[in-house]
Amino acid sequence: MIKSSIENDLLGYTQKIYDEGIFNKHNEKINAEDFFCRLFKLIYGWSDLVNLNYLESNSAGIDLYSANQKIAIQITTIQSKEKEKVEGTIKKVLKHHSDKKIEGIICLFIKDNGPLKNINVNELSEEFGIKIKIRTTKNIIGDFHRFPSPEKKIRISEIVKQETSSDFKGIDSLEIFEPYYNRKISKYTTPESLIYFSAFEKNKIQEIQELFNNDKIKEYCILGNPCSGKSTLANAIIKKLNPYYKVYYIDLSDPDLNNYNILSEINQLSFYHTIVLLENVHDNIKLFNKVQQKIIRFPWLKGFYISRYHNSYKEEDENSIRNIFKDIEKFRYNPNKIFEEKVSGIIDNRVKSLKDEFPQFNWYVGDFQTVLKNTDRNLLKLNIALETWISSTKKGSRIKFEKINNERIYSHFYATHKLKELDKKLLFLYSYLYSYDISFLRIKRKKDEFDLLKEKGIILNYNTSDYYYFPHKDYANLIYQSLKKERDLEIEDLLKYLKKYIKNFKTESELNITEIIIKLSYGKELKVVSTLLNQVSVLKLLSNEFSENIRDYEVFELQKAYFLSFDNLDNDLQVKYYTLFINYYIKHKLELYISKDYSVYSNLTQIANILNMILDNIFIDLNPKHKEKLNYISDLTKKISSSKPYPETVSRILNSFHFPEWLLMIEKLPTLSSIANTLSELNTSPLAKKLLIGIVNKIDIQELALKGQNLKTVQITKSLRELKKIDTAIGTDVTNNLIKHFSLDNKIASTNLSDFSKILSDLSSISPDFVEAELTESFNNGTFYRILEREKSINHISASILELKKITNSNEDLFYELVNKFFDSNVFYDLLKVQTNINSLLILFELIKRNEVGINEYIQNKLLVSIKKLILECAYDYTLYSNPKVLNIPELKSKIDNEISTELFNKILNRSKFTILDSLLRVLRAINKEKTINALNNADLNIFVQSMCNKELNMSQSLEVLFRAKSKTYSDDNLNSNPFWYDLLNEYLIIQKDNQYNYHKLNFGDFLKAFEFSLRINTEIALKHFENDFLNKLKSKENKNFTISSLFQFLRKIEIKTKSKYNREIQQFLDLNKSKFIEGIKNQNIEKTTSGLVELSKCDFGNYVDEFIYNARNTFSTKLNHIKGNKNIEKKVHADLQIIATNKSSFLLKYL
Structure with a gap:
């Protein structure tokens, strides 16, 4: 549209x-x-x-x-x-x-x-x-x-x-964005005529262009490894876009981009139907986030993003790319799956072209596997190898392509780029560094050599900093390998140049040694890393960094590098580095339920043994009496899930066991279902997700599949659905890897209707194409209709048809036709005749009446008459009075109207939890409000009190229901049940306070909630029962489990209801518990935290909000990174911060 x-x-x-x-x-x-x-x-x-x-x-x-x-x-x-x-x-x-x-x-x-x-x-x-x-x-x-x-x-x-619009200045005013077809193209880009796409790639190109052209998507991302062909694939998609789209391009790896001008230019592009292509997103995530937020605001803009899987620059989370694209439709481009076919196609196209253009030469490829090996499965190197072959052949060499090995490739590259004219030491060092995405600085006294590299366009300068870079890391690597081969340079030469390079710079901010070590370690350059760590100057730089603003992620990576290099370090440096890490972790305790933290602990334990040193207390070690004693993993995870509002409890449970113990408990679970359910419980808490990430990354897919082989299909798909939620939450891909191990299509036809709908519903978010094909086949071959006819449960029929309606797309008309045929069949009417459960019939009646499943008018009217007749003949019990579906049947409403009485209330409440009052009053009030209120006013107070005191309800829950009941039974000053509710409130609070054990067991948050709802029911009664305890709790140092959002929300409501009577005491409470609030901010979801702080800011305590944010600034920065890509949460949090981030905390607005 x-x-x-x-x-x-x-x-x-x-x-x-x-x-x-x-x-x-x-x-x-x-x-x-x-x-x-x-x-x-x-x-x-x-x-x-x-x-x-x-x-x-x-x-x-x-x-x-x-x-x-x-x-x-x-x-x-x-x-x-x-x-x-x-x-x-x-x-x-x-x-x-x-x-x-x-x-x-x-x-x-x-x-x-x-x-x-x-x-x-x-x-x-x-x-x-x-x-x-x-x-x-x-x-x-x-x-x-x-x-x-x-x-x-x-x-x-x-x-x-x-x-x-007065804002429109025209696209001629653009200086940063450029039309896509005007962009600079590398000379190593494969010529259009020689590009090869496999059948899979062609289908994907068609699929993505249709998504754009049919307005099915706002944004799309292609993720892939360097030189995998991402840009070539994107180019093929862009060529197929509707001609009215303008496509504008920007490369986010350009270091000189002006952020303000970019955002301003997006405003101009918004006046056109524009595809905004952002390339190399991984190089500038902060700018991408700003640009993306702009794009999603304008209806005519669409975002098309190209990125590697991992960031080029350091980020706290190596999966941050996945996080920012979490809610954006994406294609993980992995040509390795079809790499051989792709390379073969490229070579065939090139050879065909060469034979046509240069028929006088022989163009023989030779052994294909040798070609693959020579090109290192890298498309850039393949192109250069082809250029090398063409050049050699034109010079008269009768050589097969298989003979173009590394030696020939590097020699050709060296000669073509005239690398002999350049400073070999400088270029060798810099090309090595940038092969690992490490930008570099100009060495003193090398200005002329440096200027020549810039003049040749081999290196580029960041105008906004002193760092330099190569156009591409693979280009840098080719230069490095060519110099190694042609100038006889070895690793020893590199180490010598690198040591001199490091000596040129005195501070970490200049040299960025942390990034150098981390990236080289990640690239498995252990000899180089060991040499660097063996430099006293490097230890000094790192020590300074540790004392200032080093991040947890960097410390983790550095200790890995230290552990792997340990045997190659001088003895005194072994001890000094060990002390550096130990001192850091004494201050920043490890939590050994986290996989990464446990690996640090394991590494440092081994080193402590070698050094014959006692390992200090570097992890959270609970007192034995505080450790969780539950034996079953399912009990542990259920308790974590139920305790998610109380981060301290969750933390205690998690820290009761180390990561290997958690992993072993989960691996011992007997079935895929039990594992999926257990992992889902961990997915409910931000703290438990840290454990979940480690477990999911360690779990054996083959073993997981084996544990699902004997399960029913519906159990398998339910497990896959739960795992898909986990994948979405933490950026993994377990579900897609696991589903390949199951053959589901052969088993679905033999299931019952309920399982049939559940299976396909569960799979609809995992494999929509499979679901579409399965529905089409089952509708056409009669499978679905036979399943319908076999079903004997009216409830299952109602629920399953509704569920299938949600997932039926292209075959909707056929689905409606089959549903109509079934509902008009003798089989269905025979089933109806034996139905005696009034609640099941009411569900079916509502389904038919609402007609959400395409029933034609004749069949609909016929069914409604038949079902209503059966409903009115059915016996029913007290549960009917709280079933809102009775409101669809006038005759039932009339029956219930006749039965509304004080006795009815007493009878229902005498056997039920107080929460039934919500649905009961909804029904009775809709039928006859006046009669309901009058009947209620004479009800037995003792019965209602006992219902409120049900052991499954805590005080705040019962009082919340009571507050809603009071609102529902107020018509005007003359017609209401207020006196009854006031008496009930008073009696209930007397009984609750008499039970001192349960009353004092109520945590502070639930106490405030109970107090606040009581105030809203009757201020005088609430103060009589709560005031002294409220003031004592405000003074107490024993309050725990602060949940910021609800705590501040209820404090504000109490302040309003009591007209700021207790502001001085609340202020003292805020002063007394500042550290607990900061801890609460750390442990709670950021969107709930900001909601709570907004509530507090509306009181007379705005200065505390500013202080809390400022003191928890690192937590806020980290959590803002974590929610990137989750548009709904980002929008909500950003709106909250606009209100509360003032004075000292206003830095967050700049961060946004």
Whole structure:
């Protein structure tokens, strides 16, 4: 569907004409007439339409004129005496423009109004002998939707938006974004004619372009490894886009991008239907997040993103790329799966082209596997190998492509790039560093050599910093390998140059030694890493970094590098590095349920043993009496899930066991279902997700599949659904790897209806194509209908048909046809006849009445009559009175109306939890509000008190229900149940306070909630029972389990209800518990934290909000990174921070 804003833009423009009196200003009136002239041309195709006021000053009766169409157009803002205006226009045209042979007059009233409808244009046409039309802006909008082609509609809507906005400056003003086809293309890019795509790739290209062209997506991302062909794939997609799309491009790896100008230019692109292509997202995530937030705001912009899997620059989480693309549709481009086919296709295309262009040479490929080995499965190197082969062959060498090995590739590359002319030491060192994505600094006293590298375009300079880089890491690697081969350089040479390089710089901020070690270690360059760590100067730099602002992620990576290099370090440095890490972890305790933390602990334990040193207390070690004693993993994870509002409890349970113990407990679970359920419980808590990440990354997929082989299909798909939720939450891909081990299509047909719908519903988010194919086949071959006929449960039929309706797309009509056939069949009516459960029949009746499944009117009416008859014949018990579906049956409502009484209330509450009151009052009040209130006012107070005291309900839950009941039974001052509820509140609180054990067991958050709901029910009663305890709790140092969101929400409501009576005591409470609030912020989801702080900011305690944010600034920064990509949460948190981030905490707004 084409998204057009023309209605908003045109109506907004016409309003501006009135608001600013534009038709009273000559020049501006002419401009407005010009705008409508262009609009008429675009919509109606009147190419010769002109503004007559240019040719004839103040032309009488005519503003716009077309000689070809023989029409005159008068544009007016008049809103009274409309008929006189039309008649006056006609007379002027006939009097002053008889030479123009005008056959039709259009009077365009810019604003629509009622009197225009009373003007009979047929009578006027007959009276004056000329065709008359009256049009308004809304008529033009209607014609826009009727006449032009879809492509033309888009262009018109763009022009209208541009011409009616004062913000539009035109795309000629763009300096940073460039048209996609004007971008710079590397000379190593494969020529268009030689590109090869496999069948899979062609299908994917078609799929993605259809998503864009059919307006099915707002954003799309292609993820892949370096030189995997991501940009080539994107190019093929862009070539197939609808022609009305403009495609603008920016490379986020460009270090000199001006963030402000980029965001400003996006505003200009928003005036067109534009695809914004962002390449190398991994190189500038912060800027990407800003640009992406802009893109999603504008309806005509679409984002197309290209990125590697991991960031080029350091990030706290190596999966951060996955996190930011979590909610964006993506394609993980892995040509390795079809790499051999792809390479073969590229070579075949190139050889065919060469044979046509140079038939005098022999073009033989040779052994294909050898070619693959020579090119290191890298498409850039393949292209250079082909260029090497072509060059050698043209020089007369009769050589097969298989003989183009590393030696020949590097020699050709070395000669072609004239690397001999350049400083070998400098280039060798720099190309090595950038092979691992490490930017570098200019070495002193090497200015001329450096300038030559820049002049040749081999290295580039960041204008915003002192660092330099190569155009591409694989390009740098080819230079490095070529120099190694051609200049006989060895690792020893590299180490010598690297040591000299390091000595040039004295501070970590200059050298960034942390990044160098981490990236080289990640690249398994252990000899180089060991050499660096053996430098005393490096230890000094790292020690300074540790004492300042080093991040946990960096410490983790550095200790890994230290552990792997340990045997190669000098003895004294072994001890010094060990002490450095131990001192850090004494301050920042490890949590050994986390996989990464446990690996640190394991590494340092081994080193401590070697050094014969005692390992200090570097991890959270619970007192034995605080450790969880539960033996079953399922009990542990359920307790974690149920305790998620209480981070301290969750932390205690998690730290009761080390990571290997957790992993072993989960691996010992007997079935896939039990494992999936257990992992799902861990997915409910932010703290437990840290454990979950480690377990999911360690879990054996083959073993997991084996544990699912003997399960029912519905159990397997339910497990896959739960695992899919986990994948989405933590950025893993377990589900797609696991589903390959199951053959599901052969088992679905033999299931019952309930399982059939559950299986396909569970799979719809995992494998939608499979579900679509399975539904199509089962609808066409009769499988679905046979399953329907076998089903004996009315409840299952209702639920399953609704579920299948949600996932049926292309076969919706066939689905409706089969459902109609079934509901009109003897099989179904025979099933109906034996139904005696009134609740099941009520569910079915509502399904048929709402008609969400395409039942035709005749069958629907027939069914409703039959089902209602059965319902009215059924026996029923007290549960019916709280079933809202009875409201669909007038006869049932009448029956219940007759039974509403005090006895009914007493009978129902006597056997139920107090929570039944919500649904009971909903039904009874809808049937007869007055009777319900009167019956309630005489109910047995003791029965209601006992129902409230049900052991499954805590005080805050019961009081919340009581508050809602009071609201539902208030009609006016004369008709309400307030006295009954007040007595109930008083009696309930007396009983609860008498039970001192349970009362004092109530945590502070639930206490506040209970107090707040009591205040809302009756302030006087609430204060009588709660005031002293409230004041004592505010003074207490023993309050625990602070949940920021609800705590501050209830404090604010209490402040409002008590008219700030306790502000001094609340302030003392805030002062007393500052550290606990900071800890609470660390442990709670950020969106709940900001909600709570917004609530607090609305009280007289705004200064505390600012202080809490500032003191927890590192936590906020980390958590803001964690929610990137989750649009709903980001939007909500950002809105909250706009309110609360003031003074010291305003830095967060800059961060955003």
